Amino acid sequence: MGTPDFAVPGLKTLLASTDFELIAVYTQTDKSVGRKHVLTAPPVKKVALDAGVPVFQPKRIKEVIKDIEDLKPHLIVVIAYGKIIPQAILDIPTYGCVNVHASLLPKYRGASCLQAPIKNGDSETGITIMKMDAGLDTGPILKQLKITLKGDENLEILHDRLAQMGADNLNTVVLDYCAGKITPQVQDETKASYVGLITKEDGLLNPQGAAKELERQIRAYTPWPGSYLVLPNQEKLKIIEAEVSKMENGRKIGEIYQENDELYLCCGQNALHILKLQRENRNALIASDFLKGNKDLIGLIAK
Secondary structure (H helix, E strand, O other): OEOOHHHHHHHHHHHHOOOOOOOOEEOOOOEEEOOOOEEEOOHHHHHHHHOOOOEEOOOOHHHHHHHHHHHOOOOEEEEOOOOOOOHHHHOOOOOOEEEEEOOOOOOOEEOOOOHHHHHOOOOEEEEEEEEOOOOOOOOOEEEEEEEEOOOOOOHHHHHHHHHHHHHHHHHHHHHHHHOOOOOOEOOOHHHOOEEOOOOHHHHEOOOOOEHHHHHHHHHHOOOOOOEEEEOOOOOEEEEEEEEEEOOOOOOOOOEEEEEOOEEEEEOOEOEEEEEEEEOOOOOOEEHHHHHHHOHHHOOOEOO
């Protein structure tokens, strides 16, 4: 059970393994994508169909409990499926359901576990492979794998790294778990935290904050949902890449200014050195090229 790109490496691992027979894939329904609303299949569906595995896309997972019972699975692997798995399904497989989660549980239970450690400036993150229970990422831990964050990762880089890390360890962990070689470890509830769904509106940058906070947000939300400033005319100015600078020069908070052919945003603490950005309905540009044709932005106060 899985849906987005994050689940693809794990699916490919199961398909390539001689230790498993993959009998079905459950994924979310096809979605309309882009301005032209093109009906698009989830990445997991495409890979499964190419491999000749039956694919099911129920709108409501509770409606297919009997179908899953009829499959008689020994194990269900769940990677970013995007739906809550009810207890009635968790109880079907011989060995239950195993989930690959992109954080060091119990920290960052929930949907935005990839973004949270970048946005919060954490020094490490990782993958948790766990046995599922009825709660939200609350099941006992089978294996944890840690990585150090250097402080320059964006969401895309971390996504790909952790997706592959989970896939690289999935085969061994599942086999050891089913063979009784792993004792599931109960999570410490006193250390639990939750992170919810992110929307496009969450990408709004607040210049009142410290530049380091804005820089982390930009990396955490690149490529989606993206981070943006709102200009006085309500235009959204997307900031794609930036770094922290101590240059302020007595500017007003929120002021977009130029110094030595470089572009800056004055923040509540220090300044944001803008390296790459994009105006609405225009191409993304590095700041030096952007400044050649967008002088009208200099001196504006972003909200």
